Amino acid sequence: MAPNVTVDELSDNLREVHDIEKLADKNGRYLIYPDKKYPELEPFEHFDRGQRGDPKKASLFDNASKVFDVTPHIGTEIHGIQLSQLTDTQKDDLALLVAERGVLFFRDQDIKVDQGLEFGKSFGPLHIHSTFGHPEGYPEVHVVYFDEKTPREYFDSNSASEGWHTDVSYEVQPPSVTLLKMSIVPPTGGDTLWASGYAAYDRLTPTMQKFLEGLEAKHSAQRQFDDAHSNGHINRREHKETTHPIIRTHPVTGWKSLYVQPEFTTSIVGLTKHESDAVLQFLYNHITGGYDFQVRLKWEANTVAVWDNRITFHNPIFDYLDVGRRHGWRVTPQAEKPYFDPNSKSKKQADLEARGLIEKQ
Template sequence: MSKVETVKKESLDIVNDLPIDKQIEQLVRAHKELNITRTRDENIKIVQGADLEGTKLLPESSRKRLEDGGVDLSKGYPEVPDRSKIPIFVDEAHAIRDYDVPFVDRGANADPEKKALFGAAKEVINLTDKVGTEIVGLQLEDLSDQQKNELALLIAERVVVFFRDQKLSPKAQLDLGHYYGNVEIHPQVPHVTGLPGETVIWNDYVIKRGLDLNFSNSNFANWDSVRYLGYGNQGWHTDLVHERQPAGYTHLHLDSIPGVGGDTIWSSGYAAYDKLSDEFKKFLDGKKAVYISAHAYLDRNDPLGGPKRVERVHPLVRTHPATGWKFLFVNRGMTRRILGVSPIESDLILNYLFDVYEKNADIQARFKWTNTKPGYGTSAIWDNRISQHRNVWDHEGKSPRHGTRVTSLAEIPYFDPESKSQRETLGLPLKKWDA
């Protein structure tokens, strides 16, 4: 019979005949000073459960929308998952949603002319030639299924679609997310109280909880995404690329908007692919890459070896199920390496591909979040598969910015060698480079 030795330290029982990973898990979950909700920045202290202090910080327009939508703010806001449900080890995080979920893209069989959607709108405005469309005069809560399907196809074609002056409850936003796919429920990130899957986008709150976001460092992620990935979403990124079935349609609704600043920029993966030469496209087609999670965890077999991230392998060039167009699927923060080439070659190729997405202004759209009616909010719905995006923190928190986000997970990524690029399909010219 083995001898059990118990050591008392900081009111924690350490039992030496337990496996080391179990001891570490007990330590982390029981010790209030150890932060497991934001492992990217040790200074951020977000408490588990609904936060009563956070409720006091809510902008008035956000409070009214949440209360009108039936959210019980007396319990606190936002709500962080219980510590017992937040994964400690990378294998636990990898196991979340590690199974096939049926998915049919709502845009795949929609009317290509979008008569139900466009016919009901007062105006349809393209922000740029390639990216971004604004629909005027429709309420997202009132769309029919046919209009929702046509909207999905429009998003798949135009990357991101905007709706100003929306009276949209958090529950209605979540319901629309369920219509478009399997809603992602994040094991760590704060969500609307009582509505898992309705993520809170609120830099002001995270700054109050210790995030050192300022004028000097707000764009650091665009130079060093490893150290500064979590700095307020200012770095170019694509959401949830590490998932078995990564993000499809994502819907961000802002109910508190700065008068000046706080814009968001999107870049097109279709156009990024078409920026490449034919020979380079041939090289990339069929290649696969390793994609990682934004959050870090511990390795159960090497818990003292530093943070580990969830990794999954997906095609570097994907085919969209609704449009049938090829697109470049990379982003600086979470595409780790290309399979089948040397690490040096992988870094050189990826850094060029990141630059193609980030530095070509003609494949991007910048949106100013404004309303024309007091008390209303603004929505952006984009396709994470075919885009990267980033926030612009130029208002520096001088006026509040608060919103809620719902992400619908899509298909298992695939590449169809018979698919064509956007410009090929539309008959647009492509440069033929000399040998």
């Protein structure tokens, strides 16, 4: 068991019962930044419910009005399913589907925050951020809110390509299946991009794949800690750096995925700074330029994206700050500590074997 905060803090008695979507619409910025310190996260054994999923995903597909892949390598949109009403079997199938497709899109969703928390808990312990603000009574809810009053220093001084990341990858056991609902969208802009870590690995040459397999990289929260300090907020935990494999294996699919990104990855273990910077910059360019393994979502109010942080990268586009505001909330379950299995396969290899084009190995 790995509680993120004490049980009494998570009790319903201490939650304020309010609709944060209406709160955002009425009040705009509403987050609190408590000065409470949290205990460090404890290790836990993770079981991925995608292991129980039906390869045909019948519980989802048979009850949907429309299902289609948005691009060949990543992204599937499902209509006619309400995430607030999923059965356990449907959650198992969803976990398997998102492990294969990377990100799923659902339109016209009625799911509320408390239902989203229950959804998230079914996939793993909910992550509580060490520095970000949250709605009062909801420390596990990560809020997205930007508008015309948002300070522009960060966005004006950084390229949009630097925004690619996987959420809180500096944790020892980073997130897996993640849910984000957008309740307020600007009249135009504010899209989000996702990229496939599976395809990013497959697009590398065999020589580069072999070089990266077994290497590890450091992931750091230092920038977020520095931002909190500069804004007068505390760091609620002390942990800020972890080492993870550059190529990780997904526990459900058994496929290899690239696992570095410019937001939190800082260096490669065992290489000089010059070598590390050169390799990481190559990999970042590989991700940002991978238009053939990316998908772009144009949000509508009440759209939900569910993605697997273990095998995707994502990047919100801040092109709307002059024209409107954007508000959503995210629930972020944690999963296993990233690992690399040298016997695991690439998605491309698995696909070719399934089609009988190469022999199984």
